Amino acid sequence: MTVQPFVSPDLIRQRFSKAMSDMYREEVPLYGALMELVEQTNREVLAREPQIASQLHSTGEIERLDMERHGAIRVGTATELATLARLFAVMGMLPVGYYDLTPAGVPVHSTAFRAVHEDALQVSPFRVFTSLLRLELIEDPELRAFAQSVLDQRSIFTSEALRLIEQAEAVGGLTESEAGEFVLQALETFRWHHSATVTAAQYQTLSAQHRLIADVVAFKGPHINHLTPRTLDIDIVQAQMPLHGITPKAVIEGPPRRQHPILLRQTSFKALDEPIAFTDQTQTRGSHSARFGEIEQRGAALTPKGRALYDRLLNAAREELGDFPNEANASRYNALMTRHFSEFPDSLEGMREQELAYFRYFLTDKGLMAGRPAEVSLQALLRDGYVKAEPLVYEDFLPVSAAGIFQSNLGDAAQTHYGEHSNRQSFELSLGRSTIDELGLYAETQRRSIEECLKALAR
Numbered sequence: 001m002t003v004q005p006f007v008s009p010d011l012i013r014q015r016f017s018k019a020m021s022d023m024y025r026e027e028v029p030l031y032g033a034l035m036e037l038v039e040q041t042n043r044e045v046l047a048r049e050p051q052i053a054s055q056l057h058s059t060g061e062i063e064r065l066d067m068e069r070h071g072a073i074r075v076g077t078a079t080e081l082a083t084l085a086r087l088f089a090v091m092g093m094l095p096v097g098y099y100d101l102t103p104a105g106v107p108v109h110s111t112a113f114r115a116v117h118e119d120a121l122q123v124s125p126f127r128v129f130t131s132l133l134r135l136e137l138i139e140d141p142e143l144r145a146f147a148q149s150v151l152d153q154r155s156i157f158t159s160e161a162l163r164l165i166e167q168a169e170a171v172g173g174l175t176e177s178e179a180g181e182f183v184l185q186a187l188e189t190f191r192w193h194h195s196a197t198v199t200a201a202q203y204q205t206l207s208a209q210h211r212l213i214a215d216v217v218a219f220k221g222p223h224i225n226h227l228t229p230r231t232l233d234i235d236i237v238q239a240q241m242p243l244h245g246i247t248p249k250a251v252i253e254g255p256p257r258r259q260h261p262i263l264l265r266q267t268s269f270k271a272l273d274e275p276i277a278f279t280d281q282t283q284t285r286g287s288h289s290a291r292f293g294e295i296e297q298r299g300a301a302l303t304p305k306g307r308a309l310y311d312r313l314l315n316a317a318r319e320e321l322g323d324f325p326n327e328a329n330a331s332r333y334n335a336l337m338t339r340h341f342s343e344f345p346d347s348l349e350g351m352r353e354q355e356l357a358y359f360r361y362f363l364t365d366k367g368l369m370a371g372r373p374a375e376v377s378l379q380a381l382l383r384d385g386y387v388k389a390e391p392l393v394y395e396d397f398l399p400v401s402a403a404g405i406f407q408s409n410l411g412d413a414a415q416t417h418y419g420e421h422s423n424r425q426s427f428e429l430s431l432g433r434s435t436i437d438e439l440g441l442y443a444e445t446q447r448r449s450i451e452e453c454l455k456a457l458a459r
């Protein structure tokens with residue numbers, strides 16, 4: 001009997017990401033237009049800025065740039081979340097980070113499923129921002145019970161997907177043909193459905209409570225609501241969007257424009273109004289908007305110290321603005337951000353020396369050719385040109401930015417105040433496992449890169 005080898009989870013994720021992108025392109029034509037704009041902008045930036053090109057070559061990011069994207073979904077129950085965690089695990093995606101969106105008036109808390117090792121990220125950086133609706137925040141007990149009962153009746157996974165998850169868990173992987181089938185079956189969970197699970201009136205009641213609640217409760221599954229490509233210059237894309245008939249949100253979320261980008265900058269455009277058939281309708285007479293477009297630019301991952309500085313400056317700018325950023329105050333907000341962030345060093349040396357960002361270390365040509373250097377401290381190796389430091393790219397999300405993206409797509413009417421506090425413990429209880437601390441992952445990648453340099457130089 002020949003034993004069939006397993007397909008690596010990284011390759012399953014790579015295939016799934018491609019399949020998801022193809023499905024989304026077919027369902028949302030604007031996504032194709034956006035992808036083209038981003039690809040064209042990236043080509044221009046690489047041609048214009050040899051330094052960025054060389055940096056992306058050093059880190060290998062150039063190879064993943066075109067396949068880089070994240071999606072987002074929202075689920076309604078603990079069982080759905082826990083099963084999703086098992087589904088993503090088949091593709092080597094683990095829950096990283098905890099994001100509480102309730103302080104910003106969005107009744108969810110979230111994590112990001114993604115690969116955790118730099119080698120795996122290199123094969124496919126695909127990530128999914130996954131939110132769990134906090135039903136306990138619905139005050140009206142009757143409505144809460146109704147929402148719960150609707151959710152309890154649905155099954156968001158195909159039976160074949162569930163079988164393949166169990167198979168992978170039982171034997172430790174999937175064979176070639178199983179992996180192919182798994183990708184097709186898993187995709188079904190994320191598909192858009194034109195028919196709802198509730199009547200038009202029930203939808204209205206849910207929506208009146210919060211549009212997000214209607215989005216999660218009234219449908220057969222957690223449709224993917226956006227798929228975001230990575231651009232090398234988000235300001236260019238933001239400026240170009242209107243020329244392509246796309247209206248972006250008023251401000252770019254995240255840090256201001258810098259010479260050396262940090263963390264994550266994001267912008268989005270409004271959700272599409274899509275025809276829906278409610279259960280008391282035979283035709284698609286109603287409508288619902290959930291799917292929107294988003295673009296992001298990624299920069300250096302920050303250390304706890306760098307992140308604390310980022311949070312402080314962001315809060316200071318927002319406090320001075322005195323309101324959520326919007327159309328009317330956008331230019332004032334941008335000016336405030338630039339002013340406050342002038343305190344954040346904008347050079348690689350500055351960020352490295354003050355330990356504000358994580359870096360990856362690589363041997364230079366000199367290092368590759370050299371014999372064993374006399375001094376092997378990292379400082380000396382950098383000074384003498386044996387190794388070079390490149391910023392480690394941020395792979396995660398930002399809660400304030402995510403809230404801004406949610407808000408702009410739900411409309412301002414959705415700004416509710418929730419007194420309830422962050423509850424990572426209850427999220428992890430629903431998830432069925434703990435979430436991984438992203439800072440630990442960056443520190444590990446940085447440490448491994450130093451170790452590899454030293455090992456190579458010792459030979």
Ligand code: OOG
Pocket residue numbers: 071072073074129131225266294397398401402403405406
């Ligand atoms: C997710 C919004 C957050 C991001 O990139 O921060 C987000 C959602 O709307 O479900 O996509």
Ligand code: NI
Pocket residue numbers: 070071072129226228294405
């Ligand atoms: Ni997003």
